[in-house]
Amino acid sequence: LNHPWLQLKGHKNSTESLSLADMTQFKRGNSLQKACLLYISQHSICKKRENELRKIFSSIDTNKDGTLSQNELLQAFKQEYGDEKMAKMEVDNLLAMTDPDMNGEIDYSEFLMANL
Numbered sequence: 001l002n003h004p005w006l007q008l009k010g011h012k013n014s015t016e017s018l019s020l021a022d023m024t025q026f027k028r029g030n031s032l033q034k035a036c037l038l039y040i041s042q043h044s045i046c047k048k049r050e051n052e053l054r055k056i057f058s059s060i061d062t063n064k065d066g067t068l069s070q071n072e073l074l075q076a077f078k079q080e081y082g083d084e085k086m087a088k089m090e091v092d093n094l095l096a097m098t099d100p101d102m103n104g105e106i107d108y109s110e111f112l113m114a115n116l
Helices: 015-025 031-043 047-060 070-081 084-098 108-114
Strands: 067-069 105-107
Touching: 047 070, 047 108, 067 070, 070 084, 084 105, 084 108, 105 108
Parallel strands: none
Antiparallel strands: 067 105
16 A cells, blocks of 8 residues: 555545555466466455456446456546546556456456556
């Protein structure tokens, strides 16, 4: 909770905010590490946390296609930051770190990995 953007004026301390913070902390790893994180994310999250994450994912996925596009992420981060430039920078970094198939979108499994 000492991350600089958590200290921004007007920050909302919500579950969605914390999930966005977790996603920005996600680091790009090697293939084995990614495979392990995928397995862990799909098998070890408690039901309560999984339900929270599913709701957050659904709230960001405004077109309901099952993926988070760059634009959908940008809208979520703009709402969180209140600053379009900062939001764009975070989304670009986030996609670079959490989109291993490099399709410009984050699917639910990638979202779960980033929120471990």
